Amino acid sequence: MASVAIAADRTAGTGPQDAAWNEAVAQIIRAGQRMDQRGWVPATAGNLSVRLADGRLAVTRSGGHKGFLTPQGVIEVDVEGRALHEGDRPSAETLLHCQIYRRFPGLGAVLHGHSVASTVLSMLTRESSLHLADYEVLKVFEGQTTHDTRLPVPLFANDQDIARLAREVEPHLADMKAGYIIRGHGVYVWGPDMDTALARLEGLEFLLACELERCKLKGGAS
Ligand SMILES: CSC[C@@H](O)[C@@H](O)C(=O)COP(=O)(O)O
Numbered sequence: 001m002a003s004v005a006i007a008a009d010r011t012a013g014t015g016p017q018d019a020a021w022n023e024a025v026a027q028i029i030r031a032g033q034r035m036d037q038r039g040w041v042p043a044t045a046g047n048l049s050v051r052l053a054d055g056r057l058a059v060t061r062s063g064g065h066k067g068f069l070t071p072q073g074v075i076e077v078d079v080e081g082r083a084l085h086e087g088d089r090p091s092a093e094t095l096l097h098c099q100i101y102r103r104f105p106g107l108g109a110v111l112h113g114h115s116v117a118s119t120v121l122s123m124l125t126r127e128s129s130l131h132l133a134d135y136e137v138l139k140v141f142e143g144q145t146t147h148d149t150r151l152p153v154p155l156f157a158n159d160q161d162i163a164r165l166a167r168e169v170e171p172h173l174a175d176m177k178a179g180y181i182i183r184g185h186g187v188y189v190w191g192p193d194m195d196t197a198l199a200r201l202e203g204l205e206f207l208l209a210c211e212l213e214r215c216k217l218k219g220g221a222s
């Protein structure tokens with residue numbers, strides 16, 4: 001992924017200054033732009049994070065537009081999701097990112113977006129998962145080698161209490177192959193690095209868009 005120029009004069013309290021941190025910030029900015037171009041982060045929706053090789057966590061600041069991030073829009077948190085620099089307010093959903101990093105030690109990036117397809121499809125069914133089957137693009141997910149498979153994408157009730165939502169998600173995380181969806185809200189997807197996480201998000205969103213089209217043609221949810 002190409003680098004984004006990082007301003008040298010960071011303001012106090014916005015995080016560390018070093019090459020690895022700046023690269024993580026650049027990846028988050030680029031990914032936010034990509035997600036915005038695809039219409040997956042309307043208004044101030046979505047949040048993005050990177051885990052650096054030394055274990056530091058870089059996450060988007062709460063409330064900003066993720067398509068117009070600057071270096072000041074990315075801040076450092078600890079493994080519990082607490083800002084390390086006074087005055088910083090990390091994403092309201094930081095706990096969900098931290099939970100995923102804790103569960104998967106090799107993980108490098110977590111992405112959350114609010115696409116139309118994930119929002120609408122998750123509100124059309126009462127099932128506890130959406131199922132994606134027979135699509136070639138399923139091979140974008142880890143361990144998938146054929147279209148001839150059926151991947152569940154778990155659905156969880158939306159909740160403004162993120163700690164409670166994290167407790168709902170926790171028992172299911174280890175088995176997830178393609179991320180998960182919060183009903184009427186959006187998707188969480190991850191990968192060993194930002195490029196892979198973005199590819200998986202793009203794959204999942206493509207598949208959800210296909211499912212939405214099929215629903216429209218059939219006149220109901222699958
Ligand atoms: C447009 S409101 C969206 C928020 O409530 C939330 O779901 C979200 O994705 C962004 O929150 P943020 O705190 O900026 O990371």
Ligand SMILES: [Zn+2]
Pocket residue numbers: 045046047093112113114185186
């Ligand atoms: Zn959200």
